[in-house]
Amino acid sequence: MEIPxxxxxxxxxxxxxxxxxxxxxxxxDWLEAERLLASAxxxxxxxxxxxxxxxxxxxxxxxxFVPASQISLSRRAALGGDTPDQRWGxxxxxxxxxxxxxxDRERRRLIMSERSAVQETRESLKERLLGELKEGxxxxxxxxxxxxxxxxxxxDGADGLVHLSEISWDRIQHPxxxxxxxxx
Numbered sequence: 001m002e003i004p005x006x007x008x009x010x011x012x013x014x015x016x017x018x019x020x021x022x023x024x025x026x027x028x029d030w031l032e033a034e035r036l037l038a039s040a041x042x043x044x045x046x047x048x049x050x051x052x053x054x055x056x057x058x059x060x061x062x063x064x065f066v067p068a069s070q071i072s073l074s075r076r077a078a079l080g081g082d083t084p085d086q087r088w089g090x091x092x093x094x095x096x097x098x099x100x101x102x103x104d105r106e107r108r109r110l111i112m113s114e115r116s117a118v119q120e121t122r123e124s125l126k127e128r129l130l131g132e133l134k135e136g137x138x139x140x141x142x143x144x145x146x147x148x149x150x151x152x153x154x155x156d157g158a159d160g161l162v163h164l165s166e167i168s169w170d171r172i173q174h175p176x177x178x179x180x181x182x183x184x
Contacts, residue, residue, distance in 0.1 A: 029060030036100040050088030070113035126158040146175040
C-alpha cells in the first residue's frame with residue numbers, strides 16, 4: 001500500500017527520516033483548494049459546524065468558512081434567532097454548494113461562498129434552458145413579480161416577461177387581477 005507523506009526532517013539526530021501522513025494530506029487539500037479557486041468550480045459538501053460569523057464546510061481535512069454575507073439569500077431568509085446556535089444550529093449536516101473565493105495558507109484561511117456558487121448554478125440553468133426553448137413550447141413557470149405592463153415568470157431558473165396583452169382574453173387593467181406572486 002502506498003500513501004503520500006510529507007518530509008518533516010530529511011535526517012534527525014538518529015539518522016531517521018521524519019515523515020508525516022497528516023501533513024501530506026493537508027498539503028494535498030491546500031493544493032485542491034487552490035485548484036478550486038483557480039477553476040471557480042462548485043463544490044458540494046455538508047455543513048459540519050458554525051461560529052458566530054457563519055458556517056464551517058470541510059474540504060478534505062481542512063475547514064472552510066462561509067461568512068454570513070456569503071450565504072445564499074434563500075438560506076438566510078430561513079434564519080432566525082439571536083445566538084449563533086439559534087441561527088446556524090439547524091443547518092449542520094445540510095448539503096451546501098460552495099465556491100472557494102480565498103485561499104491563504106500562511107493564515108490558514110479558506111473562505112467559501114454559497115452565493116457565488118448558487119449564482120453560477122442559476123446562470124448555467126438559464127443558459128441550458130435558453131438553448132432548449134423553441135417557439136410554440138408550453139412550459140410551467142412561477143410568477144415572481146407583477147408590474148403594470150405584465151408579469152415576470154421564472155421557468156427553471158430563467159425569468160421571462162408575459163406582457164399584459166398576453167395574460168387574458170378578457171380586458172384587464174393590471175396583471176394582479178388574474179395572477180398572484182408565488183414565494184418559494
